[in-house]
Amino acid sequence: MKIIHTREHGARNIAEFVYGGVVLREPAADAGDAEWADYLFIRENKAAPCWELWLHSPSGMWYAVLRDAGSDEFLRVVLAREFFAGGVLTDDDAGLSSSSSSSQESTPSQS
Amino acid sequence: MPFSLLRLGLRGEGAFPLPPPLPLPLPLPGGGRKRRKVVVVGGGGHGLAAAYYLARDHGITDVAVLEKGYIGGGNTGRNTTIIRANYLTPEGVLFYKESLRLFEDLDRELGVNLMYSRRGHLTLAHTDAALRTARWRAGVNQFLGVDSRLVYPKEIARLCPQLNLSPGARYPILGALYHPPGAIARHDAVAWGYAKAARALGVEIYSDTAVTGVVVEGGEAKGVRTAGGVLEAEKVLQATAGLSSQTAAMAGLRLPITTVPLQACVSEPLKPFLDAIVVSGSLHTYVSQSARGELVMGGSADPAPLYSTRPTLEFKESLAANLLELFPFIGGVKVLRQWAGMADMTPDFSPVMGVTPVRNYFIDSGWGTWGFKATPAAGKYMAQCVASGEQPELLRPFALSRFGEFNLVGERGAASVGH
Numbered sequence: 001m002k003i004i005h006t007r008e009h010g011a012r013n014i015a016e017f018v019y020g021g022v023v024l025r026e027p028a029a030d031a032g033d034a035e036w037a038d039y040l041f042i043r044e045n046k047a048a049p050c051w052e053l054w055l056h057s058p059s060g061m062w063y064a065v066l067r068d069a070g071s072d073e074f075l076r077v078v079l080a081r082e083f084f085a086g087g088v089l090t091d092d093d094a095g096l097s098s099s100s101s102s103s104q105e106s107t108p109s110q111s
Numbered sequence: 112m113p114f115s116l117l118r119l120g121l122r123g124e125g126a127f128p129l130p131p132p133l134p135l136p137l138p139l140p141g142g143g144r145k146r147r148k149v150v151v152v153g154g155g156g157h158g159l160a161a162a163y164y165l166a167r168d169h170g171i172t173d174v175a176v177l178e179k180g181y182i183g184g185g186n187t188g189r190n191t192t193i194i195r196a197n198y199l200t201p202e203g204v205l206f207y208k209e210s211l212r213l214f215e216d217l218d219r220e221l222g223v224n225l226m227y228s229r230r231g232h233l234t235l236a237h238t239d240a241a242l243r244t245a246r247w248r249a250g251v252n253q254f255l256g257v258d259s260r261l262v263y264p265k266e267i268a269r270l271c272p273q274l275n276l277s278p279g280a281r282y283p284i285l286g287a288l289y290h291p292p293g294a295i296a297r298h299d300a301v302a303w304g305y306a307k308a309a310r311a312l313g314v315e316i317y318s319d320t321a322v323t324g325v326v327v328e329g330g331e332a333k334g335v336r337t338a339g340g341v342l343e344a345e346k347v348l349q350a351t352a353g354l355s356s357q358t359a360a361m362a363g364l365r366l367p368i369t370t371v372p373l374q375a376c377v378s379e380p381l382k383p384f385l386d387a388i389v390v391s392g393s394l395h396t397y398v399s400q401s402a403r404g405e406l407v408m409g410g411s412a413d414p415a416p417l418y419s420t421r422p423t424l425e426f427k428e429s430l431a432a433n434l435l436e437l438f439p440f441i442g443g444v445k446v447l448r449q450w451a452g453m454a455d456m457t458p459d460f461s462p463v464m465g466v467t468p469v470r471n472y473f474i475d476s477g478w479g480t481w482g483f484k485a486t487p488a489a490g491k492y493m494a495q496c497v498a499s500g501e502q503p504e505l506l507r508p509f510a511l512s513r514f515g516e517f518n519l520v521g522e523r524g525a526a527s528v529g530h
């Protein structure tokens with residue numbers, strides 16, 4: 001059994017969490033087809049840390065999780081609300097906070 | 112002892128003649144010859160089949176298959192070997208129907224006993240929605256000449272009396288999609304058979320030889336990098352399943368693929384009692400009984416992306432709970448082995464095959480949890496694609512370009528649990 005640590009609920013069984021996909025930057029509404037296709041379908045799919053969304057289903061709270069798709073380690077677990085408000089981002093969490101181009105998946109520059 | 116038996120024994124050829132041992136590891140594939148017409152990256156069933164058909168159908172024998180581990184050690188040797196053609200989309204049904212046709216005659220063609228065993232395939236429906244999908248599939252299947260129809264509990268009881276058909280079950284069985292040609296086979300033998308037949312035609316196969324880079328110049332593939340140096344090639348085909356995104360990245364390509372573990376397990380061997388292959392979408396589980404009596408059991412892919420072949424307790428627990436709903440009497444049966452493979456999942460549960468934006472670089476990927484049955488057809492038509500440089504008609508719907516055109520081939524309803 002895998003245990004996930006959250007500030008709000010303490011140590012919880014992974015079975016309480018539902019995977020919600022990688023965090024992507026949505027293209028502007030008037031973006032072209034290529035950019036939308038990229039956002040919808042193309043994935044970096046690296047064996048490396050990547051920000052993802054996970055739902056803690058008993059509480060209904062969404063988390064932003066930095067998880068390593070090579071080792072399955074949960075490196076950081078923060079409330080999605082706070083994550084998107086930008087409050088918890090550090091310089092390492094590049095990509096999402098900056099208004100960088102298009103729809104690249106956010107993987108931290110270095111791990 | 113009959114003399115002929117002794118002679119066979121001394122010749123050392125069993126029922127599964129293995130390819131002769133390969134020289135491991137090589138400084139440079141081919142012992143110095145630095146150029147091949149075609150290099151195939153990945154020695155799974157798909158890569159080996161493509162090499163075989165390149166030689167047989169197109170006379171291209173100057174082919175090297177490079178495999179980073181041992182042949183058939185990827186998903187080809189990890190799958191639950193279900194072969195069927197009862198898909199949902201006309202594009203999918205036509206492709207898998209062709210593969211099933213090739214499979215039915217394959218052991219004769221390759222001269223290897225694949226233990227191909229036609230069992231009948233039941234996709235159970237426990238809800239009205241599942242019944243509707245089953246009816247839809249039966250309609251598409253029948254229209255395209257695939258033997259497939261809806262059956263109800265009375266007939267299911269005849270086809271598979273072992274099932275718990277009680278109306279009092281937690282998820283009572285309302286009906287099923289029945290596909291008589293549904294089959295299982297010996298997966299390792301498929302890889303070995305293609306390897307043996309390809310070698311007989313002159314194809315070289317190197318195990319323990321990882322491709323570490325792709326040489327691309329001016330938008331055109333020129334060869335691959337290995338620990339022993341660059342092997343030049345006129346054409347390169349990648350068939351690397353779970354590692355598809357990583358291989359494609361070496362050629363500068365980004366794919367609509369996510370790598371997710373898919374797990375399975377087998378029970379201790381039991382006397383033969385289960386003929387049919389049984390799948391339940393609602394219960395996320397499927398089972399068949401292999402020729403050696405093991406129950407081969409699996410379910411949906413793991414929930415999140417991961418490059419790992421480590422099995423989990425969660426999988427075993429939920430599988431056991433759901434399987435007991437269908438076959439309550441197997442409660443005392445022990446699990447013998449559990450494992451995982453890395454499945455290259457696409458958004459529409461259909462493969463990605465054919466030409467790419469890089470000239471002379473071809474791709475056979477996106478086989479996720481459903482590509483074993485596709486081995487012969489993917490091999491044959493990818494060979495045609497590589498030989499001609501053009502997308503064959505049968506593979507047209509599965510081109511990488513479909514994503515940019517928002518023209519997907521949605522097979523989720525026929526592929527997410529039953530592989």
Ligand SMILES: Cc1cc2nc3c(=O)[nH]c(=O)nc-3n(C[C@H](O)[C@H](O)[C@H](O)COP(=O)(O)OP(=O)(O)OC[C@H]3O[C@@H](n4cnc5c(N)ncnc54)[C@H](O)[C@@H]3O)c2cc1C
Pocket residue numbers: 152153154155156157158177178179180181182183184185186187188189190191192193194320321322323350351352353354358373374375409450451452453454478479480481482483484485530
């Ligand atoms: C548990 C499980 C159950 C399944 N059940 C079914 C089923 O019932 N029916 C069905 O039809 N399908 C099923 N599948 C899917 C099926 O196994 C695969 O789609 C199919 O085997 C893919 O074949 P392949 O030859 O493309 O890949 P593989 O057999 O994985 O071969 C790819 C090879 O490429 C090699 N490789 C990777 N990178 C490199 C590199 N850089 N250099 C050199 N070599 C490299 C790998 O080592 C590997 O051997 C299942 C899969 C799993 C994991």
